[in-house]
Ligand code: SF4
C-alpha cells in the first residue's frame with residue numbers, strides 16, 4: 128500500500144500549518160501489522176488516508192486478513 | 196458443523212445424479228454431453244466423447260437397443276430424444292475412430308479372451324487400454340461373426356470399429372478351439388464370451404466371476420436370449436473391470452452400486468419445457484444428416500434439477516448448486532492453512548427458506564449457512580466487518596434510546612402486549628402510535644407496549660450469546676408485565692418468538708386486527724401486488740388475514756408466485772450487510788416481476804423495495820391512508836435510528852405525560868441526496884459524521900485541502916475510522932464525502 132499522491136503539498140495540517148509529506152506509517156489489523164508509505168503531518172503525525180486507498184487496496188487487505 | 200450432518204445435507208441435493216438416459220445406458224454414456232456438443236455443432240467433440248465411452252461407436256450407433264430412450268424425460272414433452280440415431284450420425288459423419296491406446300500397466304499380465312463377439316472384444320479393448328497382453332481365441336473364421344449378417348450394419352462401419360485394434364498388439368486367433376480351464380493354467384486371467392452356453396455355468400451378475408477365481412464370463416452366454424448389442428458390450432466392460440481388480444488384488448465388489456442400467460432420481464421440472472416433436476431424418480436409410488442431428492440434439496433440455504438455483508439469485512450468483520456449495524462450506528470450515536474463501540458466500544444467504552420450498556428433497560441452504568456461521572463464530576473466524584453495522588444497530592435498539600415496556604396508561608395489568616418491532620418503529624413511527632391507540636381502544640383489559648428488538652440480527656449473525664441476552668431482556672420485562680400474550684407487527688419478530696420462545700403466546704397483529712376490527716379509515720381503491728415477507732412463509736392464517744384486510748381497505752390484490760413461494764427482500768440473514776450486491780439482485784428480481792405497486796406487511800421489505808425504486812405500501816398505509824405512501828422513500832439507516840428514539844419520546848410525552856425534550860444536534864449537517872445514498876451504501880451514519888466533525892472542531896485536528904478548500908478529518912470511535920470531507924457554510928457542515936476503514940494507523944509525530 129503506497130500512496131504516491133501528488134497532493135502532498137496541497138494538503139496541510141490545519142493545526143500545525145505544515146504541508147503533509149510522505150512517510151512510513153505502521154498499519155495494523157486483527158493482530159497483523161506492516162509499514163505503509165502515507166502522507167502525514169511532520170508536526171503532529173496526522174496520517175491521511177485518501178478514499179481510493181481506504182476503499183481499494185486497504186479494504187482488500189482487511190478482507191484478506193478477515194478470511195485468514 | 197457436524198461432518199455426519201454435512202454428508203446428509205450433501206446427499207439430499209440430487210443435482211449431480213446422472214440424467215435418466217445416462218443412468219439407463221448400461222455403460223452410462225454421457226448423453227447430455229453428447230447432445231451439448233452436437234447442439235454447438237462441435238462434431239469432433241461429440242465424436243471424441245462417443246469413442247471414449249464406446250469401443251465400437253459404429254456398431255453401437257447402428258445396432259444399439261437404446262434402453263436410454265424410453266426413460267428420456269423429453270418423452271413427456273414431445274417425444275424421447277433419438278439418442279441412438281444421434282450416435283449413428285456422429286459415428287457416420289465423424290472422423291475415423293482413433294485406435295485404442297495401449298496403456299502401461301505397473302505389472303503387465305496376460306489375459307485370454309475366448310470368443311470374438313462384442314463382449315469379448317470389448318473386454319479385450321478395455322484390458323489392452325489398461326496395459327495388459329491380450330490374446331483372443333475365436334472358434335469361427337472371423338471376428339464379430341454374428342454381427343456380419345445384420346443388414347442394418349454396413350460392413351464399412353464394422354471394419355472401421357475393428358480398425359481401432361490396429362497396432363495395439365492384441366493377438367487374434369480365429370478357427371481355434373480353446374478350453375477355459377486349460378487357458379487358466381497359461382494365462383493370468385480368462386474371459387469367456389462364447390455366446391449361448393450349451394452347459395450353463397454359475398456367473399455372479401455383478402462381477403461376472405465364475406467358480407474359478409481366474410475365469411470370468413459374460414455376454415449372451417450369461418444372459419441368454421434375446422441377443423443385445425449393448426448388454427454384451429456392457430458385460431465385456433464389467434468383466435474387464437473385474438479382471439483388472441482381480442489382477443491388482445482389489446475388491447471385486449466395492450463401489451459398483453451404480454453399475455448397469457438404473458432408474459434416475461434426478462428431478463426435472465417438465466413445466467419449464469414446451470413440447471417439441473422429434474426430428475425425422477429425411478432419409479431413413481442413411482439416418483440423420485449433421486444438421487438434422489444438431490436440431491435433434493437441441494431438443495435435449497438437458498436434464499438438471501437446479502430448482503433452487505432458478506428461483507434464488509443468491510444461489511445463482513455463486514454459479515454452483517447446493518451440493519457443491521455444501522462441500523465448499525465444509526472445506527471452508529475445516530481448512531487449516533490459507534484463505535477461507537467461502538466466508539462471504541456463507542454470509543450472503545438470506546435464510547429465507549425458498550430453496551427448501553422448491554427442492555424436491557426439501558434441502559434448505561439456510562440451515563446449512565446458519566450452521567456454518569455458528570462454526571465461524573465458535574472458531575473466532577467470522578469476519579467482523581460482515582455484521583458489525585447490523586449488530587451495532589441492534590445494540591441501539593436494545594439501548595435506553597429505544598427500549599420501553601409499559602402497561603397501557605391508566606392500567607396496572609395488560610391483557611395483551613403490543614410489540615411493534617424495531618423496523619416498523621424505524622420506518623413509520625407514526626403508524627406505530629396510531630395502531631397502538633387503536634388496540635388500546637378496542638382491547639379490554641389494557642394493552643401493554645414494548646419497544647425493543649427481537650434479536651433477529653443476532654440470530655442471523657449466529658451470535659447466540661447476543662441473541663440469548665436480547666431474549667433474556669425481553670423475558671424479564673415480559674414477566675414484569677405479567678406475561679401477557681404478545682402481538683407482533685413484524686414478521687421477523689413473529690418468527691423469532693414462535694421459533695425460539697415456545698412458551699410465549701404470540702399472535703400477528705394482522706390476525707388480531709381482523710378479530711377486533713379495523714380502524715375506521717376510508718379505504719382508497721387501489722390495485723396492488725402482494726409480497727409476503729419470507730419469515731411468515733408458512734403462516735397461512737396471516738396470509739389470509741392480510742389479504743382480507745387489504746380487500747376491506749378497497750385494495751384489489753394480485754398474487755405473484757403465492758405466499759409460500761415468496762422471496763426475501765435482502766434483509767433476512769443480514770445478507771444486505773454482508774453482500775449488498777447479492778441482496779440487491781434478490782430485490783431487483785422480485786420487484787421486476789410485475790409493474791404494479793407492491794403491498795407488503797413488513798417494514799423492511801417495504802423500505803428495501805423503495806430503496807431499489809419500487810413503489811410499495813405497507814398494509815398500515817392502507818389502514819391509515821394519507822399522502823403518496825407508495826412513493827415514500829427508504830428512510831435510510833440514520834433516520835431509522837432517529838425515528839426509533841423519537842417514537843419512544845413521543846409516546847412517553849403523549850401517553851405517559853412525561854417531560855421529554857428533543858435533543859438538539861450540536862453539529863448541523865447538510866447532505867445532498869447523492870452523498871446520502873453513498874453514505875447508505877457505505878453504512879455510515881450521520882451520527883458517525885457528527886462525531887468526526889465534533890472531534891475535528893474541538894481538537895483542531897484536521898487537514899485543509901488547498902485545492903478544494905475542504906476540511907478533511909477522521910475519527911475512530913471503536914473499530915472503524917471514519918473520514919469526512921466537509922466545509923462550513925453559515926454554521927452548517929456541508930458533507931462532501933465520507934468513507935471508512937477498519938485498519939488502524941499509528942499517528943505519532
Ligand atoms: S432443488 Fe437445489 S438443492 Fe434441491 S436437489 Fe435440486 S439443485 Fe439440489
Ligand code: SF4
Nearest residue numbers: 214216267268495498
Ligand atoms: S432430455 Fe436429454 S438429458 Fe434428459 S433424459 Fe433425454 S436425452 Fe437425457
Ligand SMILES: [Zn+2]
Nearest residue numbers: 140143168171
Ligand atoms: Zn499537524
